[in-house]
Amino acid sequence: DTISSISQLPCVVGVCRYPLGMSGGQIQDEDISASSQWSESTAARYGRLDFEEGDGAWCPERTVEPDSLKEFLQIDLRSLHFITLVGTQGRHAGGIGNEFAQMYKIKYSRDGSRWISWRNRQGEQVIEGNRNAYDIMLKDLEPPIIARFVRFMPVSDHSMNVCMRVELYGCEWLDGLVSYNAPAGEQMSLEGQPVHFNDSVYDGAVIYRWVCIGLGQLTDGMCGLDDFTHSHVYNVWPGYDYVGWTNESFPNGYVEIMFEFDRTRNFTTMKVHCNNMFTRHIKAFRQVVCYFRSEADWEATPLSFSPVVDDVNPSARFITVSLANHMASAMKCHFYFADTWMMFSEITFQLILSSNRMVSSPIPSPGDDPTHKIDDSNTRILIGCLVAIIFILVAIIVIILWRQVWQKMLEKASRRMLDDELTASLSLQSETFAYSHNNPSSSSAPSEQESSSTYERIFPLGPDYQEPSRLIRKLPEFSHSSEEAVTASKAPTATFAQDGVPHYAEADIVNLQGVTGGNTYAVPALTMDLLSGKDVAVEEFPRKLLTFKEKLGEGQFGEVHLCEAEGMQEFMDEDFSFDISDNQPVLVAVKMLRADANKNARNDFLKEIKIMSRLKDPNIIRLLAVCICSDPLCMITEYMENGDLNQFLSRHEPEGQLALISNAPTVSYSNLCYMATQIASGMRYLSSLNFVHRDLATRNCLVGKNYTIKIADFGMSRNLYSGDYYRIQGRAVLPIRWMSWESILLGKFTTASDVWAFGVTLWETLTFCNEQPYSQLTDEQVIENTGEFFRDQKRQVYLPQPVLCPDSVYKIMLNCWRRNTKERPSFQEIHRALLESQT
Incomplete structure (x- = not known):
């Protein structure tokens, strides 16, 4: 049964920034491990960002020494994820702790066996960490990583105790792509200056001008610009966003790229982001021929696709290649040149997730009627399911009614507490104001005890939040009478304080920007x-x-x-x-x-x-x-x-x-x-x-x-x-x-x-x-x-x-x-x- 058609969004860096579950609890304790720990109360499971459980954080048993990467906090995300951001925090523990990692490195793995050291776009591994024990430090991973396992490894330039709490941000890597193998990118001479189209963030191996068993620029979520000499990224060389090849290096007229996936999947389309700056003899591919491997052998009949060659619009664009629902764990595609150069910046796949339902039944004994047994069993199961559903619905209705009654009681109590609280003096240096719920015209002498009450009594999350006129008239800073304030909150007219600045109640405002969720003006x-x-x-x-x-x-x-x-x-x-x-x-x-x-x-x-x-x-x-x-x-x-x-x-x-x-x-x-x-x-x-x-x-x-x-x-x-x-x-x-x-x-x-x-x-x-x-x-x-x-x-x-x-x-x-x-x-x-x- 087909469940859904899904794809990894092309160029996802800007939107793929959701917390993956360290602070929210979606990542289970058993999926968090470490090299060592101070004690049971500083175990790996306490290394969750913004949590104070246990002794306040994960702390390795030994001090961190310079140039030592023996200690690590490891997270298993259970599936491949596209990770764009990380957050770290030290051990505060309510003011008792003061341990944090000033620097750290990250290693990651897609299969749990081959570990890769993360490097930024300038080739540096060390990430700036925390400056104190309580602030959260967020750092963009540029480039992002695609991994199931991630290790945080504290680093120090001197011997010191460290503790860490961490969070990962990103989204699930739906493509399931674990590596691509391709010819290494080449170099163009443009107006006497070299332009490099190498895959600079590839995390695999480079062997005889081929890149193997890794992922890089083609999956980093960054689409190249129309002009390949410019980039979204700061302080990089011309051509950085693209991997490019010239037809002079490929006598067969095509570039072969092989894609390996984590398991056999059902593919509908492939999207290839290509440069098309034909004035520089760069065009999108003329034809692509794809071969599929579902088990051990490659299918004999390939799939061929020819896009329309565009000699008018020089803009970079995604070309969508139909893959006709082929089942495959690997693909090998030949991209044919349409001009001297061919350049790609991103390749992504759309696929269909399927669920195969397997039904089992007991083996019938001699003399039994198998049809009767199956029908009777199915009937009992159906009745049991219906009864369970009815019980669940009744329980939900009871819970909803109970919550509504309880919420009304809380709101009434909150309003009573608010009115009682506002009988106390809300004093400024130059004036004193008192309000009595029973007699608004009367005033009473405030006491120190009354004015130091807790904030929860001042701010109930009740209906008064969106209906401020009742509260506005109680505040000392308003010079007009309470009756005038009430009138202002109901009519679309502005009221003026002594300084002549208009003050508008909530009812006076026309809210604009419901489209994207906020109120612009x-x-x-x-x-x-x-x-x-x-x-x-x-x-x-x-x-x-x-x-x-x-x-x-x-x-x-x-x-x-x-x-x-x-x-x-x-x-x-x-x-x-x-x-x-x-x-x-x-x-x-x-x-x-x-x-x-x-x-x-x-x-x-x-x-x-x-x-x-x-x-x-x-x-x-x-x-x-x-x-x-x-x-x-x-x-x-x-x-x-x-x-x-x-x-x-x-x-x-x-x-x-x-x-x-x-x-x-x-x-x-x-x-x-x-x-x-x-x-x-x-x-x-x-x-x-x-x-x-x-x-x-x-x-x-x-x-x-x-x-x-x-x-x-x-x-x-x-x-x-x-x-x-x-x-x-x-x-x-x-x-x-x-x-x-x-x-x-x-x-x-x-x-x-x-x-x-x-x-x-x-x-x-x-x-x-x-x-x-x-x-x-x-x-x-x-x-x-x-x-x-x-x-x-x-x-x-x-x-x-x-x-x-x-x-x-x-x-x-x-x-x-x-x-x-x-x-x-x-x-x-x-x-x-x-x-x-x-x-």
Whole structure:
């Protein structure tokens, strides 16, 4: 019975970043082993990231010596996985432990017998580890690895005790490909300079100009660019993304590549990513002939496929080869030249998983009626299954009803506790406020005991979270009466505090970006009403001119894709220009509404187009065009060539001696300030329109040439940043580490809450995004810390001053995190202060 057709996504590095189960528990204790251990309480099973069981981590029995790789923590994933990221942590144990690995190496195996040492794209094996015992250090594996077994091996330049907790991130390797054998890549002379097309990350052997028993560039998840002399990867040579061959070296006219799989599989298609820059005498293959081996022998009849030769479009592309459901454990394909050169960057397979059901029955005794026996047995089994299903359904119904009753009781209790708690004084330095649930007009003297109650009583996860008007009227910072606050929360009008800044309750906000799961810009209803009568000021763009590059993210109702757009210059306003020639494609982000989206999602999508079409600022991502004449609805926005600021800074180091030693790319402090100033400028523009972003962070700032910054909104939809968002049961996914206390506790979003998020974004920038904000705190502790801001008893925890950050800039951050929203600076003031700090 056919279950499903599955394939490994082509170019999967950006989306294949899921935790594989060390911290989540999917990896069982018996699949975690080690070379040795201090004691039973520091055994391998305690080496799970972010867990404090046992004595706090895995710790090897002996100290780690320089140049010694005797100690390791090993993980068995039970099947092949595509691993793109690793995380490590030391032993904290509630402050008792202080052991961690400053450096480590990784070895991996696909079969448990042949072990391979991981090397980065520059050939280095040592990975930078932890700097303290509690922070989590995430490191991208570039190149990624395909393995079942992974070993973490602590390294040190001096004798020291180490402990480790680890996590692996990636996804299952569905292709089942364990190796490919091919001729070694060759070298081209281009304008007198050598261009190398060797398989530089191949993890097998190189024998007589052949690569054998390994995997490499053709399975590293990175698709080559149209121009083979450029690469997605920094600090590499021209031609790096491709493995290429010239027909002068192959008198038979073809290149043979042999693929070995972990078991016999049913193949439907093969996708080959080819370069087609025919102006350089490079074309995709003219024909491919594939032979299949299911058992010991090769099939006599091969399969042949000839794609259409393209002499018009020089873009690199995937060519899909039909494999006609052949069963095979190995394939041998001859790729015939269509021109002087042939270059591949990625090969992936689509296959069908099948399940063979075997039914057994007892052997009948002489004289028995076998048919009667089988029927009677089947009847008893059927009745037993039905009874079991009925019992399970009844149990589920009882559990659901019990949970609903219990949840209602908890919510009522939480509301009572909240009301009781708010009878205490919530004091600021200059004023005292008291509220009584029984008599709102009366006040009572607060006691020290009342004001030091636990945070859980202040913040129940009850319905008040999304209905903040009842809580807003209780806070001391609002000068208007409680009756005015209630009115503001029900009507689409803004209320003004003494400083004249409008504050909008949740009900006043029009939420846009339901497509990818977040709220890009929260627009005051009044502003939305003023724009509702205006036509969309962008043109319809032909879909056929969009070329898909990769999926950036997805949400409940849509997806965001990175695409190249041809002829985009013809659709743009006169006040907008691209920094490329007219005949070159433009890199764009395409936000696409799914065809099955409901009516509300479609309306929100059209509203978002209307709003985005009005945003015209050098530091805000621009809406370029739309595709709304037919489904799926699309909006096309700018995209910056260097990706988001978080990933950009993670790949760089501050200028200094360490960067010189590691030969890493650097960013100067002045350029960091320049980028932060641009973010402040973009937010100054949004705030002038009373637009509230609600998700300002480095992941939502894109980087262009010369450190140009533009604010975007893709972060929430990307799996890469799923760890930056906290899911409250039954409610939205929230970036709590960037959110102000009033946004978390009261659901109140204003420009002042965006100012708070800017302070965190500035902190990220000056720390090169080496760690999450409040990385030493769990999500629950971060929420508890917002309760300390709420109580304002000087027990709240602030983000520390970064090493590169002067006192004047750190003062800007602290002002952004002031408890009272009216005391926070405006974006205009922040922008001016950052400009002054650079002089």
